[in-house]
Amino acid sequence: MKSFRQQPQSRPKKSSLVIGRQKVISALKEGKQLERIYLVQTVHGPEIEEVKKLAALHQVPINKVPVEKLNGFNITDHEGCVALVAKIQYQDLQDVLSHVVEKGESPLLLILDGVTDIRNIGAIARTAYCCGVHAILIPDKGVGALNEDAILTSAGALEKIAVCRVNSLMKAVDTLHLNGIRVFASEMTAETSIFDCDFRDPAAIIMGSEEKGIYPALMKTADTVFRIPMAGKFESLNVSVAAGMILYESMKQRMQS
Structure with missing residues (x-):
C-alpha cells in the first residue's frame, strides 16, 4: 500500500x-x-x-x-x-539510554528510516508513546519536518516522547549495540515471524518507508529481520499501521514478562 x-x-x-x-x-x-x-x-x-x-x-x-x-x-x-x-527539543541518544537504564527499565527505541509523511510520523509517535517507547530516532536528512502539523497529528505525543536526531542512523546503531541493545528490522519478505521475536530485552526497531523500505546498508546492521504475517497477499502495510502492530506485540511481551 x-x-x-x-x-x-x-x-x-x-x-x-x-x-x-x-x-x-x-x-x-x-x-x-x-x-x-x-x-x-x-x-x-x-x-x-x-x-x-x-x-x-x-x-x-x-x-x-x-x-x-x-x-x-x-x-x-x-x-x-x-x-x-524546532517545535520539540531534540535529545542526545546516549543521554536518553543512560536515563532509561538508571530508572531500571529495559530500553525500547524506534528508528525511522526515510519516513517523510508527517501524518505517518505523527501517528507513529502517538502509538509509540502509548506503547512505552523511550525514544524515536530520526536522521537529520530525509525525514519530514516535525512541525506544528506533525505535532497536531501526533496529538501532542511528539512533545512527550524523546526524539533523537542523528547525522547517521548507522552510527546510531553502533551506539545502540555498544549499549547492549538488540536491533530488529521489519521487512515483509523476511523468514522470521514477529511472533518469534523477543522484545523483552533492550530493543530497537527499524521501520522503513513504504516505497523504498529500509536502506540496505542499515538493514545489514540489524541483529534480526522479521516480517508481519498477513492472511491476504498485498504489497505492504501502511508504515504507521505496521509500527502499531509491532509496538503492541512488544508491549504485550513486556507486560507478560
Whole structure:
C-alpha cells in the first residue's frame, strides 16, 4: 500500500522563523534548537559558508530552495537564509539510554528510516508513546519536518516522547549495540515471524518507508529481520499501521514478562 499523498503544509508563523544570515548564525552559536535551515539555491558568500559549517556542527539539516519558497513565508528581508525554530527539543541518544537504564527499565527505541509523511510520523509517535517507547530516532536528512502539523497529528505525543536526531542512523546503531541493545528490522519478505521475536530485552526497531523500505546498508546492521504475517497477499502495510502492530506485540511481551 502506498503512502498517503502529501498534503500542503501550513505556512509557519513568523514568530517561529529566524530571518536573515546573521540572525541564523547567532541562533546556531547560541545553541538554539532549529528544525531546519532554508537557503536559496543561488546564495553564496562567507556568511553562507559559516551557516553551513555551524549547521553541520549542530546537526541541523539544510534545504536548498528557490527564492519563491522563502517569499511564500510572507517575508522579504530574508537575505536568502531562514531557519525554522524546532517545535520539540531534540535529545542526545546516549543521554536518553543512560536515563532509561538508571530508572531500571529495559530500553525500547524506534528508528525511522526515510519516513517523510508527517501524518505517518505523527501517528507513529502517538502509538509509540502509548506503547512505552523511550525514544524515536530520526536522521537529520530525509525525514519530514516535525512541525506544528506533525505535532497536531501526533496529538501532542511528539512533545512527550524523546526524539533523537542523528547525522547517521548507522552510527546510531553502533551506539545502540555498544549499549547492549538488540536491533530488529521489519521487512515483509523476511523468514522470521514477529511472533518469534523477543522484545523483552533492550530493543530497537527499524521501520522503513513504504516505497523504498529500509536502506540496505542499515538493514545489514540489524541483529534480526522479521516480517508481519498477513492472511491476504498485498504489497505492504501502511508504515504507521505496521509500527502499531509491532509496538503492541512488544508491549504485550513486556507486560507478560
